[in-house]
Amino acid sequence: MQTKVVGFCSVSALVGFGAWFYNEPSFEPAIGFIVSIGALAANYWPKKPEKHASNRLKGRNTFDYSNNNGRFVIGSNELLFETAWSKASDESIHVYNDPASIKGVALVKGVSAINLISNAKSYDFSSRSRTPQEGDIVVFENSYGNFAAVKIIDIKDNTRNDSIDELTFEYVINPDGHTNFR
Known part of the structure; x- marks a missing residue:
């Protein structure tokens, strides 16, 4: 329209x-x-998809976290999450709640898969940053009260035997404020 x-x-x-x-x-x-x-x-005019964005409700992405101020957008509109990352090592990475679209970020402990998260609100969102390792899951709450879960798949660090800085992750965005990812 x-x-x-x-x-x-x-x-x-x-x-x-x-x-x-x-x-x-x-x-x-x-x-x-x-x-x-x-x-x-x-x-x-046909629009090209942004290099640092994805609008799917779930997916897998790989990006260079040393570019675009470490920002990568998943989702859109009320399901938008502008994630922010920075270098920690080749096995861990820092994640922040700094972008305006992010209300909080929490590290999920003791859960190996996104579909095992039953209540995203139950995690600790009290800190500005978290440092997940490969295999860990991070939960984001956006400014609209929606939740996204991100599982860290692979981290590359060009100061530790890798040729590039790169983060690979899988994510699921829950619409309508749902906290259960099962």
């Missing part, structure tokens, strides 16, 4: 500025005409 409204407004502006330029050739209607063409192009 939004695309149709923006398209209609852009076409209307294009016609209006074109008529104005036809009747009164000057700089202002020419600029308006060009901007209207730009709005149409931006509205209908």
